[in-house]
Amino acid sequence: MILRLVRAAPLLATLAATGWALSTNPLAAPLVERGATDLILTLEHRVRRTATAPWIEAELAAAVASEDVDRAAMLIDLARDLERDIDLSAAEAMIAAREGWLASAGDCAACMADIAACPTLAHLASCAVPFEMSPLGDANALRRAGVAWASGAEVDRLDAGLALVGLAATGAVLVTGGTSVTVKAGAGLLRTARRMGSLTPSLARHLTIPVRWSAVPAYLRGAAPLDTVTDMARLSVATAIAADMGRVREATSTAEALRLARLVDTPTDAARLARVAEAMGPRTGRTLAVLGKGRAFRATLRLSRAAAGTLALAWLCMVQIGAILAARLGAAVLRALTPAPRAMPGARAATPALGPAGPRPRR
Template structure:
């Protein structure tokens, strides 16, 4: 009896661990092993990765390359990083950078007027001017109506209709009328639609993302009802399929959120990292956590590394792995103990 009691006591830790592990496995912890980090947790993770990456050995050569290339955006980015992480930069290179910044600022100050930039986006001489002048016009009802007018004229004359430009105009007008519902406020959707239009004209859209947007913008349009809609006598759903339009609106909402969390210039640059609607949603989530620092985080860590930081192992998966490891260790310890006891008994018999 005592022998069996000792055996039961010896096996009880192993048994409890095994039962817990079996119970955890019944919850299917490996079906969805990764979960999204919360906004605060993501912000901490990204800042930790930045602090680990940005050091003098990483920053100084890149700053010198930016100065040699006279790349104003990269120069300002690396100066900001040096200030944020208290990294000294070479004085002579810093002086050259100051001269480049002064020259570029003078060029911008003497560039074409904001009104001309708003009308002709190709005349904008800088991202900053484009963000200040062109985007406000593009996100206004006037910009949407102008795009719809262009599409109507092209349709009437038999010219090719720009489907994406038309779709974005309908998204913007629908957002103004609070018809398109895509999870964001109408202002955010409208802002995102204008941002897409501006990025497209600027050439900031990746080919994959442009193709996805083009597919989402292939909308049926009842051109005979457009005049009535423009006159306020017909709802948007008499012109096009608003359910299909909402898909494009959802992408616009994510990009509008990106713009609100950063600024126009940053958002236009960051759109070069977007290859799909999922990328747009992920980047919007990153901007929720990083705010105005989103661009420099993407620049330093890269798209893949940032997106990987957005997820972590779920608690259930960690628990299952821990109990699985404990179970294996206990089995090995138990087997080792039994082998040791067997060897010890045989040794005693020999003695």
């Protein structure tokens, strides 16, 4: 019995440690946020491993074929930073042709008329964004909503609702001591992204703010609180998303944040995009272009030490139980395959028969 207990001691100790670890419930939240430094190193390593010379060359050829100036410029910078030996002449010639003065002037005019027609991030930032994120842009959005309502057409509730929030925040800046500037910037950024088609349908549902149009005039006059105009719970969700997109804008740029908005489907996506942007800064766009949304967002999380230790203990238990079962099964198979010893024919017993007082005397 003592020998059996000694043999079972390692397994019993491992089972006890696993039971204690599971009692702390480490698998309820097995993933935790990576630290800032760890996230930077992880993303840079994955980008360097993925962006090989053939990969960049193929992507650059596709960008030149589609005349995507922003992507071509990003890939050129990436090739130079990673010291990839690639012919960049065709992409550089395409970019130089699009940066001519007359071409830029025409593109800027088209960009101001329709933000979705902006060909590059530079045009978006210099031509469309200043107007769209100003009170004039909010008023223009309300004008569009009014024209649609008067003609019986469908009103873009998302665009109009964010415009109302932006105008209200503009008027409240002096009252709040400037804190409403964040609300104004976030609402303007999201409304601009909506107009340029960067918002996914899922994110648009999270940002759709119901508006009670009859209460709008009183609210703008300061005679009614905000909760009489819209649903405060829906507004808080939109505000959280706007805050995360504001972090993206601060880490990159307004134009880059508008382009990256197309990767956001949920409030969680917005928070993870903000973490990637704060880690990578101006390199956020190319990091997501190389790794994709899924790999980049998953890099923001890691397995917690408690969860990793618990999984290791569980694996060790299975290995020990498997070793014990394998040893017993092997012994059973060996016994079954080993033939039993057989007595030789005519063999006599080696032990002499004993009488009452010992062996019989010889005659």
